[in-house]
Amino acid sequence: MQSNVRLVFFLGLLLGVLYLAIQIFMPYFITLSLAATAAIVFHSLYRRTVGVCRGRERIAALIMVVFTFVILLLPLTFIGVHIVRQALDVYAQLTGDPTSIVNDMLSTVELYLQRFMPGMELNLQQYVGQGLRWLASSVGSLLAGTLNTVLHLFLGMIAYYYMLKDGPKFLNAVVELSPLNNEDDEEILLRLRRAVDSVIRGSLIIAILQGTATGVGFAIFGVGNAVLFGAVAGVGALVPGIGTGIVIVPAVVYLFVRGDMGMAIGLSIWGATAVGLIDTFLHPLLVGRGMRLHPFFILFAVIGGITVFGLVGFILGPLVLSLLFGLLEIFRKEMRPTSRSPLR
DSSP: OHHHHHHHHHHHHHHHHHHHHHHHHGGGHHHHHHHHHHHHHTHHHHHHHHHHTTTOHHHHHHHHHHHHIIIIIHHHHHHHHHHHHHHHHHHHHHHHOTTSHHHHHHHHHHHHHHHHSTTOOOOHHHHHHHHHHHHHHHHHHHHOOOHHHHHHHHHHHHHHHHHHHHHHHHHHHHHHHOSSOHHHHHHHHHHHHHHHHHHIIIIIHHHHHHHHHHHHHHHHTTOSOHHHHHHHHHHHHTSTTTTTHHHHHHHHHHHHHHTOHHHHHHHHHHIIIIIHHHHHHHHHHHHTTOOOOOHHHHHHHHHHHHHHHOTTHHHHHHHHHHHHHHHHHHHHHHHOTTSOOTTO
């Protein structure tokens, strides 16, 4: 009887402390998730850096933090500032100048679409304006120099440093505490690592490259606000069935109707080759043996991720779903080892 009371007391105390710990870490869930994702993606590069540094892991981890900050965060901040400026500029043209090139382009696209959908009322100015306002506010909030933003960036860098240096120790602690067999734990961690790596390399990097190529094409063929439209194309590239055509097609239609036949044809060729072939050639190389998601699930993961987590949800949404399917795959093999996954 006394042992049962002690067990109940201990479990109650454990659950209470666990609840408090979750409340402590919950405000930094996104920060820790992004740091862990970066640590997984750059783990192989970190191991090579450790070799160059002759086994000095602290120096190697510090080099990786500086490398990530200079190569990724600074360029993304620079691009983000231009995205906000161009989004606000386009929004001002939409709301303040009916004769602006943006309104002219959207009106031209509306007239062209109504040829195929007569009787359907379209208000692209309103939809695009709402999207631009949301984009500017979302990116602007990430770049705002507030104390909270600086704190999250600082904590993210520290978390990234320790996850690179001590990540295997953290994973070993999880394996030791898990009630599953060590072999099962290691298999789960391997699949989850592959899932994270696959989503980042197979989706995010390709989307960034396609968005960059789209922006370059817009700059070459005379379409304004190339940085903004390149960013929108990159987000669109994450959504199956939409892709970079969300901005390339309207731009080609606008150039065609405006009479710039050469520019329209050039942008069409650029979109089909320089942009379209990126996924064809790089996807098999970047994804490798990683876990692949069906396009249907990626679509809702991107949209739902943005709804739940904000702008960074286009990364976290597919990652959460990939991790879920990794666990379901383990569960399926344990329950029905001879069956095939219906999600592939």
